Amino acid sequence: MTAVPAGARLSRRARSRAQAAPKVGRSGILATAFLFVCAVYFLLPAWWLVVSSTKGPSTLYSSEGFWFSQFRFASNLTGLFSYDGGIYWHWLANTLLYAGVGAAGATFLAAAAGYALAKYDFRGRQLVFSVILGGVLVPGTALALPLYLLMSKVGLTNTYWAVFLPSLVSPFGVYLARVYAEASIPNELLEAGRIDGAGEGRIFRTVALRIMSPALVTMFLFQFVAIWNNFFLPLVMLSNTSLYPVTLGLYTWNNEYGQAPQLVSYVVIGSLISVIPLVIAFLSLQRFWRSGLAAGGVKL
Amino acid sequence: MAIDDLQTPVAPPAATALATGRGRRRRGRAGWAPVMFLGPFGVLFALFFLLPIGYAVYQSLLKVHVSGLGLGPGSTTTEFAGFSNYSQVFSDQSFVQGVGRVLLFGVVQIPVMLAFATVLALLLDSAVVRFRRFFRLVYFLPYGIPGVIAAILWSFLYLPGLSPVVATLQHAGFGTVNFLGANSTLWSIANIVTWEYTGYNMLIIYAGLQAIPADLYEAARLDGASEWKVATRVKLPMVSGALVLTGIFSIIGTLQLFSEPQVLRAITNNIGSSYTPNLLGFTQAFTANNPNYAAAIAVVLAVGTFILSFGFLKLIQRRGAGA
Numbered sequence: 276m277t278a279v280p281a282g283a284r285l286s287r288r289a290r291s292r293a294q295a296a297p298k299v300g301r302s303g304i305l306a307t308a309f310l311f312v313c314a315v316y317f318l319l320p321a322w323w324l325v326v327s328s329t330k331g332p333s334t335l336y337s338s339e340g341f342w343f344s345q346f347r348f349a350s351n352l353t354g355l356f357s358y359d360g361g362i363y364w365h366w367l368a369n370t371l372l373y374a375g376v377g378a379a380g381a382t383f384l385a386a387a388a389g390y391a392l393a394k395y396d397f398r399g400r401q402l403v404f405s406v407i408l409g410g411v412l413v414p415g416t417a418l419a420l421p422l423y424l425l426m427s428k429v430g431l432t433n434t435y436w437a438v439f440l441p442s443l444v445s446p447f448g449v450y451l452a453r454v455y456a457e458a459s460i461p462n463e464l465l466e467a468g469r470i471d472g473a474g475e476g477r478i479f480r481t482v483a484l485r486i487m488s489p490a491l492v493t494m495f496l497f498q499f500v501a502i503w504n505n506f507f508l509p510l511v512m513l514s515n516t517s518l519y520p521v522t523l524g525l526y527t528w529n530n531e532y533g534q535a536p537q538l539v540s541y542v543v544i545g546s547l548i549s550v551i552p553l554v555i556a557f558l559s560l561q562r563f564w565r566s567g568l569a570a571g572g573v574k575l
Numbered sequence: 576m577a578i579d580d581l582q583t584p585v586a587p588p589a590a591t592a593l594a595t596g597r598g599r600r601r602r603g604r605a606g607w608a609p610v611m612f613l614g615p616f617g618v619l620f621a622l623f624f625l626l627p628i629g630y631a632v633y634q635s636l637l638k639v640h641v642s643g644l645g646l647g648p649g650s651t652t653t654e655f656a657g658f659s660n661y662s663q664v665f666s667d668q669s670f671v672q673g674v675g676r677v678l679l680f681g682v683v684q685i686p687v688m689l690a691f692a693t694v695l696a697l698l699l700d701s702a703v704v705r706f707r708r709f710f711r712l713v714y715f716l717p718y719g720i721p722g723v724i725a726a727i728l729w730s731f732l733y734l735p736g737l738s739p740v741v742a743t744l745q746h747a748g749f750g751t752v753n754f755l756g757a758n759s760t761l762w763s764i765a766n767i768v769t770w771e772y773t774g775y776n777m778l779i780i781y782a783g784l785q786a787i788p789a790d791l792y793e794a795a796r797l798d799g800a801s802e803w804k805v806a807t808r809v810k811l812p813m814v815s816g817a818l819v820l821t822g823i824f825s826i827i828g829t830l831q832l833f834s835e836p837q838v839l840r841a842i843t844n845n846i847g848s849s850y851t852p853n854l855l856g857f858t859q860a861f862t863a864n865n866p867n868y869a870a871a872i873a874v875v876l877a878v879g880t881f882i883l884s885f886g887f888l889k890l891i892q893r894r895g896a897g898a
Contacts, residue, residue, distance in 0.1 A: 303703030314713045340739025384616040391612035414831045417877035421631035441623040475608035506723045506834045522723040546724045557719040
């Protein structure tokens with residue numbers, strides 16, 4: 276029993292040492308071990324996905340799930356891209372259109388709106404900002420159903436526009452843009468531009484947008500994820516499978532593999548292929564996330 | 576407002592300059608410029624945010640009456656029905672049960688996830704831990720995977736016969752663990768949501784921690800505060816703004832719960848068509864062909880979400896002011 280207080284004393288000493296000069300002591304090893312266990316939890320499903328993407332539909336069920344078996348990656352891949360007339364290509368392209376182009380448009384619109392709210396005094400400014408901020412709290416799924424009813428009135432359901440147009444609106448982007456523009460664009464710079472005779476639009480494009488560029492990356496990423504994660508909107512809007520984003524496509528395959536067993540392999544490898552570019556983009560742009568999240572969190 | 580006060584040391588100097596009168600006077604006199612900048616966003620916001628909300632409210636006040644067999648033109652009429660759709664929502668057993676289910680989910684899952692995220696952020700912020708960059712990347716990775724795909728992925732890990740997790744637990748002597756049973760399904764969904772969003776929330780909190788000026792720690796350490804005391808007395812209060820933000824986003828997300836249960840319905844019978852309020856609304860609109868009732872559900876859900884997240888914000892702010 277003497278071991279316990281001894282250990283406690285040791286760790287306390289280690290901690291005080293860590294305070295004086297940060298060094299990896301015993302508590303550091305314990306903490307690192309804990310973080311390692313957590314890392315296994317976050318990585319294990321991804322590892323399973325990578326391993327399973329190399330297996331055929333039968334070995335998927337019969338072999339050890341966390342380790343490789345018969346290597347069928349190439350045939351899975353060709354199967355994925357040729358199934359149903361190569362519809363998976365369509366889904367990837369559609370996703371790029373909805374999430375990529377949609378997020379780029381949304382970022383530009385939100386940047387202009389946030390800039391106007393931060394840098395101009397006009398009547399009703401606070402009201403406009405409050406209404407937009409209220410929009411952040413409106414759940415996207417609550418909007419999807421009335422949007423469907425409205426779109427069907429004008430004959431836009433089951434078209435690209437039905438998913439693309441609502442994706443251009445990012446109230447949270449406006450909020451971030453306003454916070455960032457307020458904190459980072461000096462009024463003197465705008466004033467100097469005006470004295471030089473530049474128009475307001477030109478000042479926005481050449482001065483404001485450049486200063487706001489870190490925030491723009493963050494806003495783009497946020498909106499990209501929001502669109503890519505919004506499963507409800509395409510689910511209610513689209514019935515033509517060639518208009519589907521990749522999430523909705525994989526969801527339909529996932530519901531059908533009881534009838535067509537080879538689909539289970541395509542769901543697995545299709546999931547892997549669809550997330551790889553995004554995961555890489557995400558992890559490499561992480562510092563923009565951090566700065567944007569800090570701005571949003573700090574000001575709340 | 577107390578949260579604002581806490582954050583003042585971190586706020587960039589330009590922000591404080593703006594609050595003074597000098598900054599304000601310099602703005603304005605631009606005429607139509609703000610309209611030009613706000614216009615495009617404003618139009619789309621009105622069309623795809625405000626109009627649908629208004630339309631949902633309008634539709635929720637109508638009811639379709641079917642006369643005769645409901646066949647042929649003119650056999651159905653749409654009438655103004657007042658709040659009868661709403662009284663139907665609140666007396667609908669499946670709606671009440673669905674709300675109870677997501678509330679139970681939120682009360683358990685949100686604190687667990689945020690506590691988990693906070694612990695990870697504090698550990699990654701402390702100087703004693705190694706491989707911090709690697710851990711940060713790994714924890715954030717699931718956020719790059721869309722909810723539907725995460726749910727599909729986990730559904731394979733829950734499916735008996737396919738899941739290596741079930742097989743491993745069986746080998747380890749835990750018997751056949753059923754992740755998709757009547758009582759366990761909700762917590763299996765909670766696990767998916769936790770897996771997806773812990774890293775994201777961790778990053779928000781971590782960003783807040785990184786913004787704390789180092790001399791604050793020095794002061795605390797000179798006063799003889801331990802690592803634990805620094806974490807609870809200095810760091811946590813400083814990131815309260817970040818915690819509130821993550822809390823509100825989590826509340827909104829939980830009440831909207833849809834994709835994960837919808838995906839898992841493919842492999843379990845324990846998720847009915849009214850499992851969550853959103854699932855009920857979807858079923859009412861597209862299977863039961865009752866858009867007016869579905870509109871009422873959507874409105875109740877949106878208002879409920881707003882009240883809960885706004886109420887949470889006010890509660891936190893008041894408590895902050897009292898302390």
